[in-house]
Amino acid sequence: MNIRISADSTCDLSPELIEKYDIRITPLYIVRDGQSLVDGKDITPDEIYAHVNSGGGMCSTAAVSVYDYTQFFRRQLEDCDAVVHFHISGDMSACYQNACIAAQEVGNVYPVDSRSLSTGIGQLVLEAVQLTREGKLTAQEIAHEMERRRELLDVSFLVERLDFLHKGGRCSGVALLGANMLNLRPCIQVKDGQMMVGKKYRGPYVSCLLQYIRERLKGRDDIDTRRIFITESGGFTPEELAQVEAAVRSYQPFDEVLHTRAGCTVSSHCGPRTLGILYFHTK
Structure with a gap:
């Protein structure tokens, strides 16, 4: 069976991977001043930063539509048996819900x-690619295996600037002022499909990054x-x-250490100089 991931x-x-x-890839939409732009094609993270820093409003994201998914899946199935x-987490976007409707059709x-x-x-995607190359599982079995493995993911980022979180309504003005005065750098973690604030680090940002990495690994x-x-963003x-x-x-003997640049979704919420390490646990 020819399975597409x-x-x-x-x-x-990254484009190389x-x-x-x-x-x-199916791109989400970035909404800037009421205009819907294709993620990575019509707008980049650096253009989002320039827009906000020049006094423009915060950009928001919009899910891939049912129609877009339907057309995309049909094109893929022209030269494969299954997709x-x-x-992104269904708690953060309507993408998964829309794709399920399109997939049913x-x-x-x-x-x-x-x-x-x-x-x-991305970790799950690369795992799924490996399973397709091994050729032992059906598409449905690969999907089920990735739903099991997602529970082993460790996903977090350290944020230098809180102004993007504040402008996006994810951080109060009081919290922003306090964090700036105390030089606090919050760790944003993904737990149960949702983003939440974990430990707050204090001090110069690079020193905080190195402490964050040490404590996690x-x-x-x-x-x-x-x-x-x-x-990183x-x-x-x-x-x-x-x-x-x-x-x-x-701290750990990783076979591969892969660098990637965050796209518009993470960048529009967290701003520049946000960095995370993302990996699997074994249990």
């Missing part, structure tokens, strides 16, 4: 709610060391990113 643009996989593994498609399409975002989704014996993503120097990778490699 595809995902929404929220998976934040998308090409290498032949992953097909397994991955989505088209047939041989298996939407997977990642219960995650960004390269947490050092001395752990339950981490799947095949692959980890370092996903731009604004870092090469030296800073090298420090981050060196820290990651010093």
